Amino acid sequence: MNETHLELLVNLSRKEFQTAEDPSHPEYVPAAVFIQHGLSSPYLIHQMLAMSALHLSTTFTDPQKINFYHSYATGLQNHALSLFNKANPVLEVTASNCIHMFLFSSAVGVHLLSDTLHYQRDSLDSFIERFTHDINVYRGVLAVVDQFVGTNRKGL
Template sequence: SPAVSMLHLELYYHFTTTVFDSLAQRHEGSATSLETIIQASLSTPYLMHELLALAALHLSLVRPSQGTYYHTQATQLQCQAIALFRAREEDLNAATSLPTFLFSAILGTHVLCETLRFCTEGPSLATFLARFVQYTALHRGVRAVAGRTWDTLRQSAIAASWRVAESTPGVALGAVQQALLARIQAAKLGAVITDHYRLAIQCLPFSGDSSEPVASLTPQASCSRIIAWPVHVPQEYLAYLGQGRPEALVILAHYAVLLHQHRGFWVFGDAGAGLVVAIAEHLGTEWEGWLAWPQASILES
């Protein structure tokens, strides 16, 4: 094989000239300089592989005529990145906190994009739900390992990024969340299940009393918190989602509105609207009242 891979150089160039800027406009990485990311990746093979993987994924979307080729490359590079990361799990320490944080954030973005952009068109809702639950398990698993070293990030140059990534919305619920929670409480599902749903609803990054998703946040913070939602919800909620419980699907439909509000971000695309429609078709007319707001929201914007 050649000593220099022209493909990898192409992907590296694409990340530094295009992908990073797209993330900086919409994601927590905006508070992390390109130079910081590049320096970290040059000494951390698993991070470098994931940067290249994300660049390949982006190219698969913006160059549809070569989509299959770049998507295959993205998958292979991501698998290599995860294998390299797992091989270094025992070596993670305070000195590796920066690359592990970046790896977790970028991998999470990659796998969410993969799930949303490639599993909401064509496959059944059940297939999407299975992939979504798998995505959250992978992202949570990597974060659990990487997070052991993150205390040092509070005083680091990327402290702002770290705070956004780790923060969750406050306990005060907006009007839409309150209405959704009231329906779930009225359904009398039992205290334990209701509390799991309450926590999942509370994690939805709506702003204050507004019915507008994350209206008061910057685009970077908005998208970062949308990406973080599946990581912060209770594990039990994800189990209910995997089982296809209607109330869990309704909450997911509200999350899909957040995706739709930020559909200009290539990671989300048009997945939000498609997900609301798929959930509504699956649940049928019996759940129309529960889905009135999500359905109206995707029609209005």
């Protein structure tokens, strides 16, 4: 952990990061849940730090800070994906990993979609290409959710 990671961790608990959270909408998972489970899952906490960096990249007007945090977000997400692949060489949802896998796959999907909507504005073609990629990632999220629901029905 370094100073930037600490800054990103603090950002996760700030009201500005959590503005999308609305208790009247039960489909939103509070950042506190991600943090709680992320502390025992290296790939999940790296993904949460990546989301925090992406968020910070949208809050600055200085191009250097925007580029720094956007690049940092990409690097953290790549590292999170690498850690996820090492931790789950066979994509199988079990009672011990289902919550981490669900939260991780959801966070990756939200991160990619947020990045696309904020940064992919060069052309309609590049936006559609990237958005299509994001939809395919969401299909992976749905596969994890389907396995989670199936496991849950079997008495998780």
